[in-house]
Amino acid sequence: MxxxxxxxxxxxxxxxxxxxxxxxxxxxxxxxxxxxxxRAVFQEFLMPVAEASGFPNADQTLSYVHDAATFTDFEIGAxxxxxxxxxxxxxxxxxFVVERPEGEQxxxxxxxxxxxxxxxxxxxxxxxxxxxxxxxxxxxDDGKVEIARDGTISTAQGVRGRIxxxxxxxxxxxxxxxxxxxxxxxxxxxxxxRLHQGAVEQSNVEGVMEMTRLxxxxxxxxxxxxYVKDSDDLRKQAISTLxxxxx
Numbered sequence: 606m607x608x609x610x611x612x613x614x615x616x617x618x619x620x621x622x623x624x625x626x627x628x629x630x631x632x633x634x635x636x637x638x639x640x641x642x643x644r645a646v647f648q649e650f651l652m653p654v655a656e657a658s659g660f661p662n663a664d665q666t667l668s669y670v671h672d673a674a675t676f677t678d679f680e681i682g683a684x685x686x687x688x689x690x691x692x693x694x695x696x697x698x699x700x701f702v703v704e705r706p707e708g709e710q711x712x713x714x715x716x717x718x719x720x721x722x723x724x725x726x727x728x729x730x731x732x733x734x735x736x737x738x739x740x741x742x743x744x745x746d747d748g749k750v751e752i753a754r755d756g757t758i759s760t761a762q763g764v765r766g767r768i769x770x771x772x773x774x775x776x777x778x779x780x781x782x783x784x785x786x787x788x789x790x791x792x793x794x795x796x797x798x799r800l801h802q803g804a805v806e807q808s809n810v811e812g813v814m815e816m817t818r819l820x821x822x823x824x825x826x827x828x829x830x831x832y833v834k835d836s837d838d839l840r841k842q843a844i845s846t847l848x849x850x851x852x
Contacts, residue, residue: 639715639785640808682809691718696799699770704733715785736766770795
């Protein structure tokens with residue numbers, strides 16, 4: 606029974622350690638534009654999972670802690686003016702579409718864009734930002750670049766294209782493949798696009814809440830560690846006592 610209690614405690618420690626990694630990653634991205642905070646999801650795992658009712662004394666069911674998954678909080682962050690004419694922020698739902706190095710499309714809320722050495726509109730990581738017709742390049746003849754609320758791109762040479770914005774039926778199906786980058790299937794175009802030029806969406810991480818979670822995790826981990834130590838000391842004492850009695 607004592608060993609079972611320690612195994613349950615160890616399962617909780619493992620879950621807490623993984624939860625700590627999630628919170629630490631949120632804290633590390635508190636200043637990452639368009640970042641969406643992550644949350645750990647836990648569930649009860651019962652042992653044994655096999656049917657044991659055929660035995661004279663059925664096995665006792667033990668309840669372990671299992672960190673089943675993480676989910677993304679897609680709550681929209683605050684929009685902050687940046688002054689960079691290529692920065693964009695989405696008002697409402699939707700994602701920018703970018704071209705990942707693997708050749709697949711990625712989706713992000715991080716609109717901190719700039720021009721690379723070839724004049725292509727890219728993300729901070731150098732991934733091409735896609736319009737409805739693909740990547741877009743600018744040159745000196747374009748002059749000032751203006752991006753309307755509906756994503757239409759205009760320069761001195763006229764209308765150059767329209768920023769592609771898509772959404773998903775269930776964003777929770779998206780797979781996080783970067784700090785603020787996701788991969789997924791079956792995107793659909795957003796009809797009512799609302800963009801802010803010269804602004805970026807800030808991370809939706811709440812520093813105070815994450816710090817509170819961090820303290821709670823550390824306290825819980827310390828408490829369980831002390832329990833495991835006390836249980837181990839008790840077992841050693843019991844073995845020592847029984848050894849003296851047998852002698």
